[in-house]
Amino acid sequence: MxxxxxxxxxxxxxxxxxxxxxxxxxxxxxxxxxxxxxxxxxxxxxxxxxxxxxxxxxxxxxxxxxxxxxxxxxxxxxxxxxxxxxxxxxxxxxxxxxxxxxxxxxxxxxxxxxxxxxxxxxxxxxxxxxxxxxxxxxxxxxxxxxxxxxxxxxxxxxxxxxxxxxxxxxxxxxxxxxxxxxxxxxxxxxxxxxxxxxxxxxxxxxxxxxxxxxxxxxxxxxxxxxxxxxxxxxxxxxxxxxxxxxxxxxxxxxxxxxxxxxxxxxxxxxxxxxxxxxxxxxxxxxxxxxxxxxxxxxxxxxxxxxxxxxxxxxxxxxxxxxDIKEEVQQTGSIDAPDFKGDIDFTGVRFSYIDNEEVIKGIDLKVNAGETVAIVGSTGAGKSTIINLLNRFYEINEGSISIDGEDIRNYKLESLRKQIAIVLQDVFLFADTILNNITLNNPDISRDQVVSAAKRIGVHDFIMSLPGGYDYNVKERGVMLSSGQRQLIAFLRAFVSNPGILILDEATSSVDTYTEELIQRATETITSGRTSIVIAHRLATVVKADKIVVMDKGFIVEEGTHQELLGKSEGYYRNLYFSQFLVEEKSE
CATH class of the missing domain: 1.20.1560.10 (ABC transporter type 1, transmembrane domain)
Structure with a gap:
């Protein structure tokens, strides 16, 4: 008009x-x-x-x-x-x-x-x-x-x-x-x-x-x-x-x-x-x-x-x-409690573009406290599961529940407060490290941040920067390396004390010391809480309680590392020998 x-x-x-x-x-x-x-x-x-x-x-x-x-x-x-x-x-x-x-x-x-x-x-x-x-x-x-x-x-x-x-x-x-x-x-x-x-x-x-x-x-x-x-x-x-x-x-x-x-x-x-x-x-x-x-x-x-x-x-x-009506529908009336972490995907279908399904009727159960690794080729639908669990997008069919309650019944703010995400492409604001960790949440004190940083092993790295926690990382965190930005993202997720943790744990192009810090941080923040990890490295896959293999929007295999390796001509077995094992040996 x-x-x-x-x-x-x-x-x-x-x-x-x-x-x-x-x-x-x-x-x-x-x-x-x-x-x-x-x-x-x-x-x-x-x-x-x-x-x-x-x-x-x-x-x-x-x-x-x-x-x-x-x-x-x-x-x-x-x-x-x-x-x-x-x-x-x-x-x-x-x-x-x-x-x-x-x-x-x-x-x-x-x-x-x-x-x-x-x-x-x-x-x-x-x-x-x-x-x-x-x-x-x-x-x-x-x-x-x-x-x-x-x-x-x-x-x-x-x-x-x-x-x-x-x-x-x-x-x-x-x-x-x-x-x-x-x-x-x-x-x-x-x-x-x-x-x-x-x-x-x-x-x-x-x-x-x-x-x-x-x-x-x-x-x-x-x-x-x-x-x-x-x-x-x-x-x-x-x-x-x-x-x-x-x-x-x-x-x-x-x-x-x-x-x-x-x-x-x-x-x-x-x-x-x-x-x-x-x-x-x-x-x-x-x-x-x-x-x-x-x-x-x-x-x-x-x-x-x-x-x-x-x-x-x-x-x-x-x-x-x-006038654009694109708000996420605030359909819920229930305040999300501290999640135990039982997650159920039942018959979930989803498409970003009409008539082009990305998720094609998957059923997935994650038990409280489990670490589930999701593997698969690019475009298999791994990241989409993260988006749907947080209601960044609304599913077309099926249901997603946490602790037995459909996520659409939870108030959106309280739902997202219980789920923390560490993405592969970490976004940092042009602000101090402290503010990028707390996101200016008055309920998270500086002492809590320092204590959490020490627990996951990134305190010394932060203190090595000029100004320590008050170091300004500039726009999009350009003053830090990709690995350092990911460490900040781990700490940001950890201090929010979520009931469910989601990690896109890509660690390509980082030095050995930074990767060790990331592995330690991963182990610390996933311990004792439900975690879904889009796995890119063999170490993460092997340690997972369950591995979910996705291909073209379907879940094609589920099981532990040993169980899936035992399937001759299985999708995971082929992925293991063609990708994970090759990457480990090259390092």
């Missing part, structure tokens, strides 16, 4: 966010009214000064009116200050509320949504698009209201003073209104294109910066630079359109205003020369101000309307995200 300049439903939805700030909202309108009155009053006082005191050489009266105009000017400045300040303040408060709502809404989305949504686009919606909404209030809505009120006040004063001269200005206004309307429509289309190109640029830059290592490894710098030049050129062309329309409109508006002023002066001067008693030199002085005050707001309304359009387009994009 494309945003309209006067999409009333969209505008009403934006105004809903002003409800908590209604006193300030009405205060801004009140200052807009006072501003328009004081602005229109100054030319009137100038007429009185010229006609009643300057022409009659009345110095005392002249001084009084000069002082009176000074007071009116101060009141106008006072109104202008509070009008601008409160309008911008209101806009920023509304932006804060919408941004908080949008971010919380995005955090509730299922993983399925993030599989397809460009990260750069979401960043654009959350930052620049929302900031543009603030300009609806700071540079758009209230400015238009103020300008319209100023025009009304000026017209009332003009007709009260001299209706003959006023009609000249009124007859010229439809021409300017018509030109303004054409300009507004053109700018609406241009701004829509600008926002589209900004989103495309943000998405492109976000992906290339994140994947810079791949870009450089495969010598893609020149190719990616060329692609960026194309995107950047489209962005430039979109902005050039807005510049062109502005360059055409404002000179035309100035010409119309100047011609109207010339017509008023010519006609008014002739009236005075012909002895018309209703037209004075004070009128000519006053109308030179009135014409500017009447036409400049009309011209500026078009400019402010541009801001409204940009804000409405941005609001439409933001509300599109807010």
């Amino acid at each position: 494309k945003a309209k300049a006067f999409d009333t439903r969209l505008f009403a939805r934006i105004l809903e966010y002003t409800k908590p700030y209604r006193p300030r909202f009405y205060g801004v309108i009140a200052f807009a009214v006072s501003l328009s009155v004081f602005a229109a009053l100054r030319p009137y006082l100038l007429k009185r000064t010229v006609d009643d005191y300057v022409s009659k050489h009345d110095g005392q009266g002249l001084l009084f009116y000069i002082m009176l105009m000074g007071v009116v000017l101060l009141l106008e400045v006072f109104s202008q200050f509070y009008f601008v300040y409160w309008a911008n303040w209101l806009g920023q408060d509304i932006v804060k509320d919408i941004r908080n709502k949008l971010f919380r809404h995005m955090m509730s989305f299922r993983m399925r949504y993030f599989d397809n949504a460009p990260v750069g686009q979401l960043v654009t919606r959350s930052v620049s698009d929302i900031e543009q909404i603030a300009r609806i209030f700071s540079q758009g809505l209230f400015m238009i209201i103020s300008d319209l009120m100023k025009m009304v006040a000026v017209l009332l004063f003009m007709f009260a003073l001299n209706w003959k001269l006023s009609w000249i200005a009124v007859l010229a206004m439809p021409v300017l209104v018509y030109v303004t309307r054409i300009f507004q429509r053109k700018m609406q289309l241009a701004f829509e294109e600008v926002r589209t190109q900004v989103a495309a640029m943000n998405t492109f830059v976000q992906e290339r910066v994140t994947g810079m290592k791949i870009v450089q490894l495969f010598n893609r710098e020149d190719i990616e630079a060329e692609k960026f030049r194309d995107i950047n050129d489209k962005h430039r062309k979109a902005w050039v359109k807005t510049i062109l329309y502005n360059s055409i409109f404002f000179p035309i508006a100035d010409i119309i205003s100047a011609l109207t002023l010339g017509a008023v002066v010519w006609y008014g001067g002739n009236l005075i020369l012909d002895g018309d008693k209703t037209t004075t030199f004070g009128d000519l002085f006053t109308y030179t101000m009135f014409i500017g005050m009447l036409f400049n707001p009309l011209r500026q309304i078009a400019d402010k309307f541009n801001e409204m359009q940009m804000g409405m387009i941005s609001a439409n994009r933001v509300f599109e995200i807010l």
